[in-house]
Amino acid sequence: MGNLADRLKADLHYREGMRACINCGTCTAICPAAEHYDYDPRSIVELVQRGDEEELETLLKSDAIWYCGECMSCRTRCPRNNTPGLIIMALRALAQETGFFTESEKGRQQIYLKRTIGHDILKTGYCVYAEGLGTDTHPEQGPIWDWRQNNWKAIMERLGANYQKPGPGAMRQIPEEALNELHKIFEVTGAFERFEKIEQFSEKKAKQLGLQWDDSLNNEYIKQLYNGNSNENSNN
Amino acid sequence: MKNRGKQLIWQNYQKDIADDHFFYVRSCIRQNFFPGAETTFLRILKDVLNKDVYDDPSHTTCTGIGYHTDIVPLETTMTVVARQFALMTEKGYKNFIPSCVTSFGLYLEILETWHNYPEVLEKTRSNLMLATGRSFVLPENIVHASDVIYKFRSEIAKKAKYRLVNIHTGKPLKVVEHIGCHYAKMFPDKSVGGAEFPRVLSGIIEEWGGEVIDYPERRHCCGFGFRQYFIKANRGYTFSSVKKKFDSMSPYEPDLIVTNCPGCNVFLDKGQYVISEQEGIVYSRDGYGIPVLTFEELTGVVLGFDPWDIGLQVHQVSVEPLLDKIGVKYDIQKKYTDKNNRLLGKPVKPTLLKTL
Ligand code: SF4
Ligand code: SF4
Numbered sequence: 372m373g374n375l376a377d378r379l380k381a382d383l384h385y386r387e388g389m390r391a392c393i394n395c396g397t398c399t400a401i402c403p404a405a406e407h408y409d410y411d412p413r414s415i416v417e418l419v420q421r422g423d424e425e426e427l428e429t430l431l432k433s434d435a436i437w438y439c440g441e442c443m444s445c446r447t448r449c450p451r452n453n454t455p456g457l458i459i460m461a462l463r464a465l466a467q468e469t470g471f472f473t474e475s476e477k478g479r480q481q482i483y484l485k486r487t488i489g490h491d492i493l494k495t496g497y498c499v500y501a502e503g504l505g506t507d508t509h510p511e512q513g514p515i516w517d518w519r520q521n522n523w524k525a526i527m528e529r530l531g532a533n534y535q536k537p538g539p540g541a542m543r544q545i546p547e548e549a550l551n552e553l554h555k556i557f558e559v560t561g562a563f564e565r566f567e568k569i570e571q572f573s574e575k576k577a578k579q580l581g582l583q584w585d586d587s588l589n590n591e592y593i594k595q596l597y598n599g600n601s602n603e604n605s606n607n
Numbered sequence: 608m609k610n611r612g613k614q615l616i617w618q619n620y621q622k623d624i625a626d627d628h629f630f631y632v633r634s635c636i637r638q639n640f641f642p643g644a645e646t647t648f649l650r651i652l653k654d655v656l657n658k659d660v661y662d663d664p665s666h667t668t669c670t671g672i673g674y675h676t677d678i679v680p681l682e683t684t685m686t687v688v689a690r691q692f693a694l695m696t697e698k699g700y701k702n703f704i705p706s707c708v709t710s711f712g713l714y715l716e717i718l719e720t721w722h723n724y725p726e727v728l729e730k731t732r733s734n735l736m737l738a739t740g741r742s743f744v745l746p747e748n749i750v751h752a753s754d755v756i757y758k759f760r761s762e763i764a765k766k767a768k769y770r771l772v773n774i775h776t777g778k779p780l781k782v783v784e785h786i787g788c789h790y791a792k793m794f795p796d797k798s799v800g801g802a803e804f805p806r807v808l809s810g811i812i813e814e815w816g817g818e819v820i821d822y823p824e825r826r827h828c829c830g831f832g833f834r835q836y837f838i839k840a841n842r843g844y845t846f847s848s849v850k851k852k853f854d855s856m857s858p859y860e861p862d863l864i865v866t867n868c869p870g871c872n873v874f875l876d877k878g879q880y881v882i883s884e885q886e887g888i889v890y891s892r893d894g895y896g897i898p899v900l901t902f903e904e905l906t907g908v909v910l911g912f913d914p915w916d917i918g919l920q921v922h923q924v925s926v927e928p929l930l931d932k933i934g935v936k937y938d939i940q941k942k943y944t945d946k947n948n949r950l951l952g953k954p955v956k957p958t959l960l961k962t963l
Contacts, residue, residue, distance in 0.1 A: 383681055383720060383724070383727065384681065387719075387720065387723070403827065403828045403830065403832070403844075403848050404832070404835075404844070406847070406848075406851070407843065407844045407847050407848070408844070437834070439832075440828065440830070440831065440832025440833060440834075440835050440844065441675045441832070441833055442788040442789075442792070442828040442831075442832065443712070443788060443789060443792050443793045444788055444792050444826075444828060446792055446793050447791075447792045447793075447795060447802045447803075454793075460677060463677040464677065464680065467677070477841070480834060480838050480840070480841070481676075481677070481678060483837075483838060484673075484676040484677075484678050484834060484837060484838070485678045487837070488672055488673050488676055488678060488837070489673060489678050489679070492667075492668055492670055492673055492679070496667040496668060497635045497638070497639070497667075497668050498635045498668040498670060498671065498672040498673055499635045499636060499639055499672060500639070501639040501640070502639075508839065511842065511846065511877055511878075511880070511881045512877055512923075513877055513880040513881075513923045513957065514880075514923075514954045514955040514956065514957060515921065515922065515923040515954045515962075516877075516923075517954065517955065518943070518951070518952065518953070518954035518955075519921060521951075521952065522945070522951040522952070525945040525946070525951055526921070526945070526951070527642055528945065528946050529915075529944070529945050529946045530642045530643035530646060530916075530918045530921075531642065531643060531646030531916075532638070532642040532646070537664065538664050539662040539663065539664040540662065540664075541633060541637075541638040541642040541645050541646065542638050542639070542642060543664060545664075545665070545667055546664065546665055548665075549665045549666075549667055550667075552690060552738060552739045553667055553687065555738040555739060556683060556686045556687055556690065556734070556735070556738040556739065557683055558738070559686070559734050559737050559738045560680065560682040560683040560685075560686050560734050560738075561680050561682055561683065562679055562680055562683040565678065565679075565680055566678070569678065596838075596840070597838055597839055597840060598839055598840055599840055600840045
């Protein structure tokens with residue numbers, strides 16, 4: 372186990388992202404997340420640099436570590452070669468390891484990502500499988516997307532995709548043996564352990580909050596975190 | 608121009624782009640959203656430039672979106688990436704070209720980590736061997752697919768049927784180039800031109816007769832933000848970024864936006880619909896908005912490919928006003944048809960944004 376600061380320091384993202392912060396605030400000035408949310412990468416890097424256990428635990432339980440969009444714009448601009456975005460990745464990994472992620476509204480959203488993107492990767496070999504993802508959940512995709520969804524296969528074929536067929540090409544059926552290899556890689560490298568932790572801690576939290584829980588995307592707990600917003604996060 | 612000196616500094620960022628024999632890996636987002644763009648890219652490489660490019664049926668997602676939504680650990684992603692390299696090694700290729708900018712950044716990040724921590728590379732090798740029995744050689748050359756078009760931009764210009772010039776006024780088209788963040792912001796020295804003044808798209812646009820617009824929020828992220836888009840409750844992050852960019856670029860009245868990252872294209876295109884519905888704003892005088900093309904699509908257009916073979920009909924913002932300016936001939940009757948020319952019905956019209 373070890374303490375939180377030591378566990379962070381062992382993370383490769385942390386080692387790559389954290390040199391020495393001079394607290395200049397350049398990262399915050401150019402950060403798109405800081406424009407939208409009440410978010411300040413500078414103060415997070417500073418807090419992490421101080422390494423105080425209590426402060427770290429509070430940070431890991433907070434929404435603050437879930438606002439970053441991992442665009443890595445901060446990496447280019449930091450005069451000291453730190454990468455706040457990579458430090459955020461290390462914090463998020465630790466929040467999932469410890470279960471602290473379920474203590475914040477934005478952290479709780481991990482279960483949705485695990486059950487969509489995580490499952491798509493293993494089932495299809497694609498990290499996003501957009502067929503069937505309609506404008507009911509994705510209204511921003513517009514009427515052109517309804518047309519695409521209504522004619523998914525015909526449009527794929529019109530545009531030269533090898534839709535759900537063996538052999539090369541766009542949206543081909545990824546061979547069973549490739550999917551088995553992905554599965555095996557996930558097993559050997561600890562991805563399933565992370566998946567399991569996300570599931571277990573989320574279930575525990577759902578029970579604690581008295582929200583209905585099952586293994587679909589339609590349980591009360593997931594519906595709330597997917598649609599709901601306390602509006603305490605935004606700048607405007 | 609006052610910033611000329613600064614631009615020259617960034618021109619120091621140059622890199623080698625292989626000439627031939629490419630191992631192509633596809634993008635999950637591009638395949639789902641713009642399958643025609645990848646078809647077009649391969650057609651350009653094979654039929655126009657006569658290059659050898661291998662499209663392996665067995666490659667998979669790099670897990671990039673899982674990685675950047677923090678559900679997939681680094682060790683896992685490294686091993687999946689190693690598997691892609693193993694497929695390349697087995698087929699005898701050394702030049703790796705990803706279609707996706709998120710993947711491109713991720714491959715560079717992992718190569719850097721392996722370089723800095725050789726023990727991590729060794730561990731990845733043994734993980735891959737254990738999981739799949741495969742082994743791999745590191746690629747000799749790794750560039751983004753848009754880098755390849757950049758390299759052959761003059762050859763393409765010579766074969767082009769159209770130029771990025773308004774045939775009615777004779778003036779160059781005004782073009783916004785939007786570079787995916789992960790193309791150069793992480794590793795400026797692995798890009799063409801660096802992070803502030805990347806040349807990868809602007810070099811192409813100028814070569815083909817267009818004029819590049821320099822606007823304040825040019826380097827702002829499109830707002831994808833991975834978890835910020837995927838979860839409905841966070842999606843305001845994405846579309847407020849899109850709005851910021853359009854508010855900043857629209858005074859320059861662009862004719863066209865070109866992207867090299869598939870995600871950016873989705874948000875800059877669909878975002879114009881969102882802003883028109885929510886805020887009542889359309890960012891062009893004619894009411895059609897600003898067309899957003901991927902770099903493959905734009906290359907196909909100048910080469911004279913049929914716009915509906917390229918897949919320009921899948922964008923929410925209609926492309927016809929742009930095609931008319933360039934002088935491209937097209938058959939509007941074929942826009943919404945299947946491969947046998949049967950009409951697939953027409954999309955519903957948005958409230959404010961005009962479409963064709
Ligand atoms: S830009 Fe770098 S040095 Fe400045 S506050 Fe951010 S992390 Fe610290
Ligand atoms: S990676 Fe995160 S912290 Fe860095 S600029 Fe992007 S959103 Fe901000």
